[in-house]
Amino acid sequence: MSKKPLGKIITLFNQKGGVGKTTTTCQLAGTFGHRGYDVLVADLDAQQTAGAWLSRQGGANFPATLWTGYRYKESTAAELGKLVAKYDLIFVDCAPSVDQPNTWASLLVSDLALIPTKLSPADTDALPAALALAKKARQTSGLDYPVRVVATAFRKNRPDERMALDVVGKDKNFPEFPPLKEVLSDRVAYTRSMLYGTFVHRMPNAKDAIVEIDALADAVAALLKIPASKE
Numbered sequence: 001m002s003k004k005p006l007g008k009i010i011t012l013f014n015q016k017g018g019v020g021k022t023t024t025t026c027q028l029a030g031t032f033g034h035r036g037y038d039v040l041v042a043d044l045d046a047q048q049t050a051g052a053w054l055s056r057q058g059g060a061n062f063p064a065t066l067w068t069g070y071r072y073k074e075s076t077a078a079e080l081g082k083l084v085a086k087y088d089l090i091f092v093d094c095a096p097s098v099d100q101p102n103t104w105a106s107l108l109v110s111d112l113a114l115i116p117t118k119l120s121p122a123d124t125d126a127l128p129a130a131l132a133l134a135k136k137a138r139q140t141s142g143l144d145y146p147v148r149v150v151a152t153a154f155r156k157n158r159p160d161e162r163m164a165l166d167v168v169g170k171d172k173n174f175p176e177f178p179p180l181k182e183v184l185s186d187r188v189a190y191t192r193s194m195l196y197g198t199f200v201h202r203m204p205n206a207k208d209a210i211v212e213i214d215a216l217a218d219a220v221a222a223l224l225k226i227p228a229s230k231e
């Protein structure tokens with residue numbers, strides 16, 4: 001008899017566009033699929049970038065199922081509520097903006113929220129809006145799930161980026177939502193995976209990226225209180 005699916009929802013969202021939401025979603029989803037979990041990627045963005053990513057090569061290079069339910073708006077929560085019965089992990093890729101009804105709906109039924117961000121001032125200035133939305137969604141839903149900022153396209157040799165990440169971690173308004181120490185660096189392997197409809201574990205010469213996304217996936221598993229790989 002097969003085990004009941006875990007049914008965990010991980011929402012990746014931000015007010016800002018182009019900060020790595022889709023890249024982080026697809027790399028994490030691929031990694032957990034590779035680790036034996038039954039994974040769904042819910043693409044809530046009308047741009048359907050995650051959808052295009054997973055559909056390349058007819059979906060043959062990606063170990064996750066795609067759900068293109070971006071039209072559901074508020075009823076996204078109910079739809080996700082049905083999908084949790086079928087999948088272990090549902091990674092939800094949101095459209096930019098904190099005013100999207102489907103982002104709000106997803107945050108009302110989440111087990112974890114991740115806020116990918118780049119580290120230019122234009123990017124970090126947008127973080128309080130995202131953090132405030134997560135806080136409100138937790139209060140409204142009564143769900144006490146973790147919320148974390150994830151630095152993307154990070155350049156560790158850039159002092160301004162290091163300093164920006166440090167400042168995010170010291171935001172006194174949201175001490176309960178710190179940035180993860182695990183980051184995704186600025187790497188071609190993350191971007192190029194999309195061309196092949198895959199993720200870094202299936203890319204050549206991507207050793208450093210694999211180590212990095214594995215560390216992020218381990219941190220995500222710990223926050224969800226699930227084993228790093230399916231048992």
Ligand SMILES: Nc1ncnc2c1ncn2[C@@H]1O[C@H](COP(=O)(O)OP(=O)(O)OP(=O)(O)O)[C@@H](O)[C@H]1O
Binds near residue numbers: 016023024094152186
């Ligand atoms: N870790 C990374 N290393 C290098 N480039 C990255 C990384 N993460 C994202 N990028 C690049 O940044 C750009 C935006 O990424 P992505 O589409 O994932 O962002 P997004 O937040 O989903 O954007 P949108 O708001 O349009 O949905 C892309 O060109 C992508 O390749």
Ligand SMILES: [Mg+2]
Binds near residue numbers: 022045049094
């Ligand atoms: Mg996107």
